[in-house]
Amino acid sequence: MAMTRRVHPLVSLNPYQGNWTIKVRVTSKGNMRTYKNARGEGCVFNVELTDGDGTQIQATMFNEAAKKFYDRFELGKVYYISKGTLRVANKQFKTVQNDYEMTLNENSEVEEASDEAACIPETKFKFVPIDQLGPYVNSKDLVDVIGIVQSVSPTMSIRRKSNNETVPKRDIVVADETKKTVVVSLWNELATTVGQELQDIADKSPVVAIKSLKVGDFQGISLSTLGKSIVQVNPVISESKKLRNWYDSEGKETSMASVGSGLSPSTKSGGRSMYSDRVSLAHITSNPSLGEDKPAFFSIRAYISFIKPDQSMWYRACKTCNKKMTDALGGGYW
Template sequence: MLLQLMKISMAPSARMAMTRRIHPLVSLNPYQGIWTIKVRVTLKGNMRSYRNARGEGCVFNVELTDEDGTQIKATMFNEAAKKFYDKFQLGKVYYISKGTLKVANKQFKTVQNDYEMTLNEYSEVEEASSEATFIPETKFNFVPIDELGSYVNGRDLVDVVGVVREVSPTMSIRRKSDNETIPKRDITIADETKKTVVVSLWNDLATSVGQELLDMADKSPVVAIKSLKVGDFQGLSLSTLSKSVVVINPDLPEAKKLRSWYDSEGKETSLAFVGSGLSPSTKNGVQSMYSNRVLLSHITSDPLLGEDKPAYFNVKAYTSYIKPDQTMWYRACKTCTKKVTDAIGSGYWCEGCQKNDEECSLRYIMTVKVSDASGEAYFSVFNEQAEKIIGCSADELNELKSQDGESSYQLKLKEATWIPHIFRVSVTLQEYNNEKRQRITIRAVAPVDYATESSFLLEKILKMKISKIE
């Protein structure tokens, strides 16, 4: 009788704990019957809308971790998504039952589990707020900054930990898919590999966590970021997704070790941007400016290259000619870098920021002729890469042209030619006057390291000799 009274007075989560055996995540499979798990929400995605042949709907997912550290992704659609979106709170512990499992799609796996879970409107979710049993917090699998190259444009997401070196103001970016304006903020982080990388924070992360980081930027906080996409902008860059998690000054061994390194020597150490020519070492599969290397003729001889999707290559070549009378730059907003127009009266109008500003900056947008032993091609080049090629900013080049005349301006362009570079380029097909043409765009520029180049060429010669012997 006493036991029955105790059960009645208990919270639902406690009753569930007493009446049901808790199954570890590692024991679950699609053929199992009734089960109950006890897990912490270590990642919560945003609610997303979708449209397909069967109609419209909504979906969101969470990543769950049990006391053994095992993780699984759980997805909810439509009614289940609406029912559980507010229920699931990041960091809280829950009892969950009446879900289904299926084999995880390897292309979209974000946790190390062979299965993924689906919860429907009949699934049961009870918060275990009073439970003392330890459930791990968000689990990170950190990748050092100098090893990020192997993830460029891949499907795998990465976790990083770094000291914040710079924080930009919030920018407004207009999304091409729906013309919606969304906030973005860039932070630059560094780690013990003495490399830095730019991380773009989007949407709420840009305005909330991003603002917090800006306010404490002078203290160089440590951040741990989970689930980042690795892109090739400026050679290599990181971007947050709807499911990304940013933790400031986390209580983690890796963060404490990094803090100690930075305070003792890191802040006085010369740091290099990871996108400016990654190491050609193949250790851990690191992709570099020396991987996927081709001659210009490989690109120009295939008129259909880049038709279905952009193709990426690395090329060692010379900037052989920069036409001095082309449009070299555009007037840009100092906040969001979008093109500005003359405002009524004075100043400049930015459509992206929807405001006037008395000043603007110049940003490169031009075409350069590039040559190697196999031929030549015209590359499109934008601001950051153009600065590396020419050796000064667009504002500085314009000032040189205005003050010292055309001769100094043309001499500066001439000095930038016939210098070897390693270029990472993208190749796409664009239609102009009903004719498809190749567009080759420089994505990253690195100087030629002759010791590295010699090693690369020797390795190539050895491979050719081995293949001939075989």
């Protein structure tokens, strides 16, 4: 029966479409959250779904639907989903590249497709090199990072100011081929589960890939996990193999420096870290649309590799007004 049902690709869905069924993998699952507003109290959670073409969409469930589907959705599993609704995504809060977002209610249908999971891709990463984290400091954009674990701290208990609740936290330091390191704070279950696993094998310098990290300005630049973050230890992906080969051949003997070294923390008024907008030349040349809609401002550090020999780089100027001066006939300048 499951083999004959018609499945729609995510890219074909829109808010005006009638009945549809999708086959997707849960590539990210958020925590159940509670809220309180003028209409009362409730609960909500969301998942990120990926289909066979690699297209992603975020699905959100409220109240009864959230309670019904929270345990049913498991990270990494594949499901048939139908009877949901779509609307234009709120660009301020969307976490995937899709013009629409999905809402599932208590009447939506979710069925596990355990025998047909191979054709749906696993978690997709878009890694940012550690030395390129600056532009993301205190921004709404989340980043994916892959690195070699350099150290793992014991678990700490942190008390939240908002509700006085104590939550576990563990810091790890990771490095990559840019020869930079950064501190990643693992929170809640990630601190006690994956964090403990990393501490147990820290002497083997494992590779860790983390999806959906918030970039902050603690110690210049730092990373923190969120409820939707995914941590994979020694993932079987090409980037992991490449990083491992680099570390084993030369990285372990290389001197590393913190990516936040020399950067100032943000001011109390909320300013960004010094040089947090620094980018590489590749960032400019690889983005042809940069500056089309609005001016783009950034800083760059580079050296001069060529000076045109037929073009003077300076001119004689007036000492008081800096206007250009020209040789006058008979001597002097004007």
